[in-house]
Amino acid sequence: MNVVWFKRDLRINDHAPLMMAIKHGKIIPLYILEPKLWQQPDLSFRHYKFLSECLLALNEEFQKIGHKLIIKVGDALNIFNKIHKEHSIKTLYSHQETWNDWSYKRNKRVTKWLKENNIKWVEFPNNGVVRDIKSRDKWSQNWYKEMTKSIIPAPSYMESINILSDFLPSAEDLKLSDNQYMASQIGGRSTAMKLLNNFLYDRGEKYYKEMSSPISAVKSCSRISPYLAFGVLSMREIFQSVKKRILEIKQKASEYRGKWLISLRSFSSRLRWHCHFIQKLEDQPNIEFTNMNSYYDGLRENSFNNEYYEAWKVGKTGYPMIDACMRSLITTGWINFRMRAMLMSFASYHLWLHWHKTSLYLSNLFLDYEPGIHYSQTQMQSGTTGINSIRIYNPIKQGVDHDPKGIFIKKWIPELCDMPEEYIHTPWEHTNKIKSYPLPIVNEKEVRKYAMRMLYSLRRESDHKELNKHILEKHGSRKPGIKKMKKKKVTSKLIINQQKELIL
Numbered sequence: 001m002n003v004v005w006f007k008r009d010l011r012i013n014d015h016a017p018l019m020m021a022i023k024h025g026k027i028i029p030l031y032i033l034e035p036k037l038w039q040q041p042d043l044s045f046r047h048y049k050f051l052s053e054c055l056l057a058l059n060e061e062f063q064k065i066g067h068k069l070i071i072k073v074g075d076a077l078n079i080f081n082k083i084h085k086e087h088s089i090k091t092l093y094s095h096q097e098t099w100n101d102w103s104y105k106r107n108k109r110v111t112k113w114l115k116e117n118n119i120k121w122v123e124f125p126n127n128g129v130v131r132d133i134k135s136r137d138k139w140s141q142n143w144y145k146e147m148t149k150s151i152i153p154a155p156s157y158m159e160s161i162n163i164l165s166d167f168l169p170s171a172e173d174l175k176l177s178d179n180q181y182m183a184s185q186i187g188g189r190s191t192a193m194k195l196l197n198n199f200l201y202d203r204g205e206k207y208y209k210e211m212s213s214p215i216s217a218v219k220s221c222s223r224i225s226p227y228l229a230f231g232v233l234s235m236r237e238i239f240q241s242v243k244k245r246i247l248e249i250k251q252k253a254s255e256y257r258g259k260w261l262i263s264l265r266s267f268s269s270r271l272r273w274h275c276h277f278i279q280k281l282e283d284q285p286n287i288e289f290t291n292m293n294s295y296y297d298g299l300r301e302n303s304f305n306n307e308y309y310e311a312w313k314v315g316k317t318g319y320p321m322i323d324a325c326m327r328s329l330i331t332t333g334w335i336n337f338r339m340r341a342m343l344m345s346f347a348s349y350h351l352w353l354h355w356h357k358t359s360l361y362l363s364n365l366f367l368d369y370e371p372g373i374h375y376s377q378t379q380m381q382s383g384t385t386g387i388n389s390i391r392i393y394n395p396i397k398q399g400v401d402h403d404p405k406g407i408f409i410k411k412w413i414p415e416l417c418d419m420p421e422e423y424i425h426t427p428w429e430h431t432n433k434i435k436s437y438p439l440p441i442v443n444e445k446e447v448r449k450y451a452m453r454m455l456y457s458l459r460r461e462s463d464h465k466e467l468n469k470h471i472l473e474k475h476g477s478r479k480p481g482i483k484k485m486k487k488k489k490v491t492s493k494l495i496i497n498q499q500k501e502l503i504l
Helices: 016-022 047-064 076-087 102-116 139-147 190-202 202-208 214-220 225-229 237-252 252-284 306-314 318-332 337-352 355-365 371-380 395-402 406-414 443-461 462-473 487-497
Strands: 002-006 027-032 069-073 089-094 120-124
Touching: 002 076, 016 027, 016 120, 016 318, 027 047, 027 076, 047 190, 069 306, 076 102, 102 120, 102 462, 139 237, 139 252, 190 202, 190 225, 190 237, 202 214, 202 252, 214 318, 214 406, 237 252, 252 371, 252 462, 306 318, 306 337, 306 355, 318 337, 318 355, 318 395, 337 355, 337 395, 355 371, 371 462, 443 462
Parallel strands: 002 027, 002 089, 027 069, 089 120
Antiparallel strands: none
């Protein structure tokens, strides 16, 4: 008997392990719900709710082709051991997994058990991330090569096997609380496909222009990131759908093409960046916990202000744009990329909080939590990679730029609903203070200057620059098609390339 182990690839379309296993006989399509995974601090109720919906939808897809998804609850090794005793596993098929530290250690234990039992584990690359990569020099070219391969069709029939599934535990059983969450997106492939097509043929025209404001981004961004995170859609499917749509647009009249082409080309480039950041975690798993650049060790670890942290968590910092974004995220599970970057930047620079604790809190809130992107980005927005420009977002300016009339702010901060427009971004300057809304917990200019002084003083040191060369070689992006240039020029190109907004 062969087993196909589903993890973060909850689909039957474009699923190489499933198709390969079917060619070699009867299979058990298996999903293991691991309670210990759901006790990890980076997972939450909203993730579990979305997962449950995706599993239900995946089982319906299997039933259409004569099988069912087998769900087992418990420790992966215990479950594999039981299945092996009952069915004699010949080969385990799955996609490679680049996820959190717990899953990384679990996979090591599974590898050891499989070797001890002479069971072969055939793993397939997932979404353009490369395992055991020797150099990043041709990574982009290889990614495009992977994305242009033929999409594997879903199987039309599978021979059924009579194995009982376990009942999924409830969120309460796993001690997961809803944390004020009101689901804004439902799991499952049919929903994902509708969203993608609606973006490509309707909502996406103004993506490039409107993705930065939390007001317009809700509509103009694709909103497919949770479905990518859970593998309901493959990156290849999305890339080729975008490519097909671009070719269709090129056949249209010139006045129709302009905005669409700019937006979809911009979106397409971000698909590659999605994998680029996950590759960082694949290459260096410890960035989930430690600074990518060790030169920043000790920078914030010994000065954590818990009062600041609690105010930031619930959207009561006294800075309207920060607080509105946090409250929106708590409720909906989504906020656009620029506002995510602003939230993290404010926590790390203005409040001087260590990124690890704040990133764990955000991981609970982001429905589309993807560890490789999450920890790469939180470190990038905290200035601890060493290779990226220091971006300290001014929350007042961000509000003026992206919510000039305070529409978004007033929606999420009802305390400010009567605040005059000219004071909506600086309510503390109004003569009538709002008692129910706090004054700023820090002086924006003073703390920003302090953060810049601390970061730039480290960056000027020669040891920092030397360490940066190794980090840049390991993690820096290479623009597709660029031949080798002089070292100084390459370094400049790599750093610039890392600054693009990553948003889907």
